[in-house]
Amino acid sequence: MSVKPITPTLSPSQAAELVKNHYNLTPSELRYLPSFEDQNIYIAAVEGGEYVLKMINSEDSKDPILFELQTYAMNFLHENGLPTQTVLKTTTGHDMILKDIDCGDGLQKCLVRLLTYLPGIPISKAPLSPCLLYEVGQTAARVDNILREMEHPQLDKLQRDNFKWSLSNVPILEKYIHVLDGDPLQEVVMSVLHQYKATVANRHHSFRKCLIHGDLNDLNVLVQAHESRGYRVSGIIDFGDMNFGCYVYELAITIMYMMHLHPNPIEVAGPVLAGWESVFPLNAAERDCLFWLVLSRICQQLVLCLSISKCYPENKEYLLRLSKSSTLILHKLYATGKEQVEKVWFHTAAQFNDGK
Template sequence: MSVKHAIPNFSQPQVAELVKRLFRLTTSEIHSLPSYDDQNFYVAAVEGGEYVLKIMNSVHSKDFNLIAVQTYAMSFLRQNGLPVQTALPTTSGQLMSLEEMDCGYGCQKYLVRLLTFLPGTTISKVSLTPQLQYETGKTAARMDKILQEMEHPHLGSLQRNTFTWSLSRVPLLESYIHLLDGDPLQEVVQSVIHQYKTSVVRKRSSFRKCIIHGDFNDLNVLAQPDESDDYRLSGILDFGDMHTGYYIHELAIAMVYMISEHPQPVEAVGESFLSGWESVLPLNDAEKECLYLLVLSRCCQILVLASHSATLHPENAEYHMIFHKKGVCILHRLWELGKEQVEKVWFQSDA
């Protein structure tokens, strides 16, 4: 079954019933939140408290062990001082409930979790000062370091070898390159894939392996104003793309989205986000050498896979194309500047 036919379509009354039955909470307010291929709802309870009800699509709901690890990781990071959501137990003491519902494609099963609500504004909507960039980079690196200490009986499920969005799977984009027919960037994407295969792959053995969040983007990071009206990082959301990868992959993915939020993208990230990351996890030579190409590769993934998703889910095309536009802008900018010029800025403190 395609994910298109697996996306849940629960109504607000059904959500209210779920929350009442599973968590003994009476809803006073419900509204939907953006989601890629699941359903998320903001829920306020009469009894007090704000929550996010997350309903997984029926395809991903079958991978119980993977979601169990992701749910545990959130709790583990919270225990280690990071601002992350945690799942609330149901009345039977479970952190997830498998619910059966007909959402238009016959009866299917959907995993449901009630997560704590984190206050704040996505950093896509706030002024991304050098200080906030630095703090965000530092927090991303801290998160990955903490995850390396995590133990769980199903850690092996994070070895997601067929995960389309993994930066290890960039050559897969060749299967979708036809979606860019007529797009002037098609040639650039083909060139990046070629360079990835010839340059990045042979250096991968020198990359440091780890567990990564996998989608540390500007819609998944929250910030709040502090006492001096500067913004401070207040939350990390959405561990659905978590997998076994490399530190450098996490950095490259995050940098794409941080770059997209700044009027002087290359300079800003070189001076702040990357510095914050390296204050915790300095890059080795191979990682440093491949960072530029990995950032370009993520832009290509966004460009190609967002186009693919928009054709599969035209009803959700606007959401997918948010990422598409960002990928286009950054790919243009970085490609025009070239590797040498970009690295000169990113690593200027090494000079």
Template sequence: MSMEHAKPKFSQSQVSEMVKTLYRMTAAEIKPLPSYDDQNFYVATSEGGEYVLKIMNSEDSKNPAITEVQTCAMSFLHQNGLPAQTVVPTTSGQLISLQEMDCGYGCQKYLVRLLTYLPGITISKVPLTPKLLYETGKMAARMDVILKKMEHPHLRTLQRESFIWSLSNIPLLEEYLRVLDGDPLQEVVKSVIDQYKTSVLPKRSNFHKCINHGDFNDLNVLVQPDENDGYKISGILDFGDMNDGYYIHELAITLMYMMTVHPEPVEVGGPVLAGWESVLPLNDAEKDCLYLLVLCRFCQSLVMARYSVTLQPENAEYLMITSKRGVHILQQLWTLGKEQVEKRWFESAAKFGEK
């Protein structure tokens, strides 16, 4: 089945009924929230609580083990003092329930979870000051350090060999390059994939392994005003892209997405890197591959957004969010080149560390 037919299409009345049946709560307000492959709803109840109801697509719903690991990760981070959502059990005590529904493609099964609602707005909506960027880098590193200590019987499900969003799987992008036919960007993407094979793969044995959140982006990090007229991180969302990876992957992903919402993308590197290294200093191999891994994430994002639009043209605006600026930033980084970009990132990070 294509992902186009796997995405759930529950109505608000069906959501209301589900909240009532599974959780014995009355939905006073229901609002749809944006999502890539799943369906998310904000739910406020007459009993006074605020939640997010997450309905997974029917393809991912066939693998409940990985959802159990993601659910455990959120809870584990929460227990260790990080602002992650936790799952509300059903009346029968289940954290995840399987619901059957016909969304227009015959009867399908969908995994459903009710998550606590975290206050705040996405980091994409506030000024990314050097201080906030530093805190973002630091939070991403702390998150991975905690996740590495997590235990779960199904951890092996995170070894996602064919997962297109893992930075370990960059060569898989070659299968999708046709969506860039006729676009000059295609040559840049091809060159990045080639350089990944020759420059990153041979060094990977020197990277520090961990579990990656895998999508620490500007829409998955929430902030709230702090007491100094700035902002502090109040939430980490969406664990659907978790995979077995490396610390340096999480840093590259964090860097890339913060660049897409900053007026001076290259300037993001220093503060994020300084925040990250305050928790997890990089070794030489990791430093040497950071620039290229950031480019790889841009390539993943741009190629898969174009591909997804061919499947879900009606969702094009959401799917192309990162692409709008991403194309320009990728070309800018490519033109500046590894040496110049790294020099700016690492010198800026060193200065930041002296403050």
């Protein structure tokens, strides 16, 4: 049985003291930011600059190499022109420190990093346009394309074969499907799992493998108003789900999350796909499996978040924030069917690229 992580609960005064002692900065403003198992605090410094103080939960803090890799990846992407956070080194020259932090249940050892703060708002708070969706798809592909050039002696650590959010591990949802007992949605989820095993699993060998961000959701893509183009992507944050997967997984995950932000979710994938393929065109197998991969990700989001919320009732609102829309989207896509949905997706993508 896995150990329940303990989330740090620094008070504003404790956070101010930590930043002063380890980064030589004096906060002029502090405010808490959303997080699930970690603690994130926005900090504006008297000396100038805006930052995010990120305290990692007690369990994840036992694996510092994973966070070293995340930090390295963010820096690598930033150096290659992507809008990612970078890490401010401590006064002793370290990227992160291990601190004894009072988490409400005695002292716990937690990793601490101070990240640069990126301008913008979550894409969930901005009006979606086809141009913005195109840029989201293009940016997602650029992230993965650049990550394939990254080298690090501990890179194998990101294989994460047992990572339950990987689209390679969709069949493990059967272990959690009981959370939908009595819900008519269970039948749809079981049907998607069957299609995954019958269709996607058999073509997995044809998917191109790569290192992916793995979680370009409604909160992890930041946008900023632009005078001539509405909103533009201004930041990619939270590399906690980074793992070795497949290019088409990143695309499916991105499409799935963007669908939650649009009144007509089926229309979303076309511009995202067009942006993606401007960098990295899909092969035949990836194209044929995209529909079922998107549905599989919706099933992961529904089932896993519902299961996790049973263990974390205090975070239920955050965990289930997408559940209602996920249910509606899954029903709509499943009822419309692969052929009709793909016709919209691929026709829209082709039109979009023809107009470029």
